[in-house]
Amino acid sequence: MTNFWKHYRFLVLRRFTQVGLMLLYVGGNIWGWNFIQGNLSSSSLFGIVPLSDPYAALQMFAAGAVMTSNLIIGALIITIFYMLVGGRAFCSWVCPVNIITDAANFIRQKAGFNEIQKKQPASRDLRYWILGLSLILSYILGVTAFEFISPISITHRAVIFGLGLGWAAMLVIFLFDLFILKNGWCGHLCPLGGFYSVAGKASLIRVDHIQENCTNCMKCKVVCPESQVLFMINKESIQVLDGECTNCGRCVEVCDDDALNFSIRKLAKERIKNENDK
Amino acid sequence: MVKNRRKFILGTARAAGLVALGGLMWSAYVDEVTANKLILRPPGALKEEDFLSTCIKCGMCVEACPFDTLVLAKPGSNKPLGTPYFEPRKIPCYMCPDIPCVPVCPTGALDEKSVSTDGKLDINKSEMGVAIVDAKNCIAFWGIQCDACYRACPLMDEAIYLEYEKNERTGKHAFLKPIVDSDKCTGCGLCERACVTKDPAIIVLPREIALGKVGDHYIKGWDKEDEKRVKNAHADTTTTRLSEKSAVDNLNDMGGLLDD
DSSP: OHHHHHHHHHHHHHHHHHHHHHHHHHHHHHTOOSSEEEETTEEEETTTEEEEOHHHHHHHHHHTOOOOHHHHHHHHHHHHHHHHHOTTHHHHHTOTHHHHHHHHHHHHHHHTHHHHSOSOSSOTTHHHHHHHHHHHHHHHHSSOTGGGTOHHHHHHHHHHHOOTTHHHHHHHHHHIIIIIOTTHIIIIIOHHHHHHHHHTTTOSEEEEEOGGGOOOOOHHHHHOTTGGGGTTTTTOOOBOOOTTOOOOOHHHHHOSSSOEEEEEHHHHHHHHHHHHHO | OHHHHHHHHHHHHHHHHHHHHHHHHHHHHHHHHTTOOOOOOOTTBOOHHHHHHHOOOOOHHHHHOTTSOOEEOOTTSSSSTTOEEOOTTTSOOOOOTTOTTTTTOSSSSBOTGGGEETTEEOGGGOOSOEEEEOTTTOHHHHTOOOOHHHHHOTTBTTTEEEEEEEETTTSSEEEEEEEEOTTTOOOOOHHHHHOOSSSOSEEEEOHHHHOOOOOSSOOOTTOHHHHHHTTTOOOOOOOOOOOOSOHHHHHHOOTTSSOO
């Protein structure tokens, strides 16, 4: 049991926050709970604090909408929050699509698809192109372009406000990630993930690698949904500073050698400095 | 070196091509789903065009609505995805005096000012749509006494009033015809909900679709207020070239139609 907890603690906690947050939203809609109301696009915390998706706000700006102070404050709060805890912490700790893509990835690994299809045929930079494209299209069409196709909002709204044909979007994402491209949606295409990669570049909470402890077992690289960020494994004792790291903690929990841990950005810098001084 | 450069150029061109292809399909889709103008928005909604760019699709108005009138467009409902609307035949807007759906809007897509009088919320100012009567299928126009819509209207005798007219067929009865005053009608749809025919003979449509527009060419000469409407009118002068031929020649000229 303790072994299970050691190896899956962050996964369990992530599912807990993802499902728990959704439950609070559902309660907010159906039973009128005053904790958090709305959805991931925009919500109201305790009925007072506005929270807004900064990427949606950015698209609105590009579309030429008049921005209310409520919206700007909400978007700023969310941006600052994720700048602190790691931009893509949203992806692994909040986003409901993460559950779908993780499920696809789990089956992929169990069925051994990754051994058959070793080389990924698409660039992980596609998401930044799509991010740019969404803003251009928002400007041209005068509407928030990504919000009209976002499977994240579709999934989240499906849970809170009723399904409709929303299951089709979820199924497409699942099959895409399962058969076409490993980590296809979250790791290659999603512009919201791209946005948070950029926004969280300087975040405080980062995974730290201690090379002396590393036995080069590569378990971390196997579980990592963005394995390119772990380029330093068994090479250098540095932090994972790439914004594309989702702070999901999978690498930390699978590591049996205490070579990976969550840390605060500055403290790790000091540690390195201290070592250099010695 | 040259090979690397080629690889880079090809890679960039490939990405640009993919983005162009994706962008084309993406914009075509978004253009299509936002083209549906037959949709009734919550009270205080901005003009449809502005509404689509401003609504963040959070559903706060839907959650605030005590009658479950408002719903968010789901995939498959053929409406702009995630935006709030209502279908009066199912559940009309009950015109809450405190309009709970409007102040909760975080982005101002539902504009409090447009439904306020002197800083106080006033639901009667909302313009969700306008009711239209299908006179051919309305039983009141047949001569059967109904007045269901008239009595359902929260602005009875203002937004819907009855016009009395002698029924010549029977010689002794009256038509009680419901007439909508589009200046007063808010488009709440209580009339559409109440209509007794199988499909409603009075329906609510978005105002931009249902209402005409006189333009600058006609004014009510007897109404001083109406002149303000055409204050900014400007005259277009067009010139038509007169025919130089005589009228008879002109009429007899078949343009070579009868020649072989």
